[in-house]
Amino acid sequence: MIFDQSEFDLRCEWGMMGVAQLAPISDVAIVVDVLSFSTCVEIATNKGAVIFPYQWKDELAPDYAKSVNADLASMKRKSSNGYSLSPSSLLNIPAGAKLVLPSPNGAALTLRTGQTLTLAGCLRNCEAIADFARAHGTRIAVIPAGERWNDGSLRPAWEDLVGAGAILSYLDGRLSPEAQAAIAVFHSAKDGLVTALRRCSSGKELVARGFAADIELAAAINTSSCVPLFTRNAYVKQGTGMGSRG
Secondary structure, eight states, rough: TTTTTOOOSSSEOHHHHHHHHHGGSSSSEEEEEEHHHHHHHHHHHTTTEEEEOOOOOTTTHHHHHHTTTTTOSSSSOOOSOOOSOOOOGGTTHHHHHHHHEEEEHHHHHTTTSSSSSEEESSSSHHHHHHHHTTTTTTTTEEEEEEEEETSSSSEEEHHHHHHHHHHHHHSOOOOOOOHHHHHHHHHHGGHHHHHHHHHHHHHHHHTTTTOOOHHHHTTTTTTTOOOOETTTTTEEESSSSSOSSO
């Protein structure tokens, strides 16, 4: 197929169509949503929480949360008490907590990777994610999630390309041109990540809304060895014994 990058070991493509093209023919799919789904998942699972990704603004979310005996994160990013897509809101989530986390990008992509082993990658855990992926296959798809314009169309998000490039930079294999480009963007930004994240469109939006602290958390490259693995409809920290995906 022309668009599936199948002649390369290391693949990179945007959003939902990237998942559709790359995930079915890859050993591992890595969803990258730096601001903020993947960063939220890393922080929460590293604390021992279980994160159920869910569709954005689905009216059945409360019922789903009840069915899995989990709390439901707010669909509004807010600084008051309660869990949301703000990574800062998850810093004190207790071990064993179960949380349904709706997201228009990272969660939506996770739910469409099919039977392919799926990980949540970000800057905080990029090397650990690469190491785990390498141990589980040679055909690795890294999917920068991107954001959404007001009309619902994909907005390629610079921070997700940087996150994808960070993960790819630790992998060996034949790189697609798209994967090479992601690595080049990462290398151009890695020495000033906080500043660059603040200046990109998504970062400027967060600063304007009062969530600059989330940028600091997202930019903390390789501060975590946590590998969030999608299994049994939820992300858990790899090694917690939740069993195979189902």
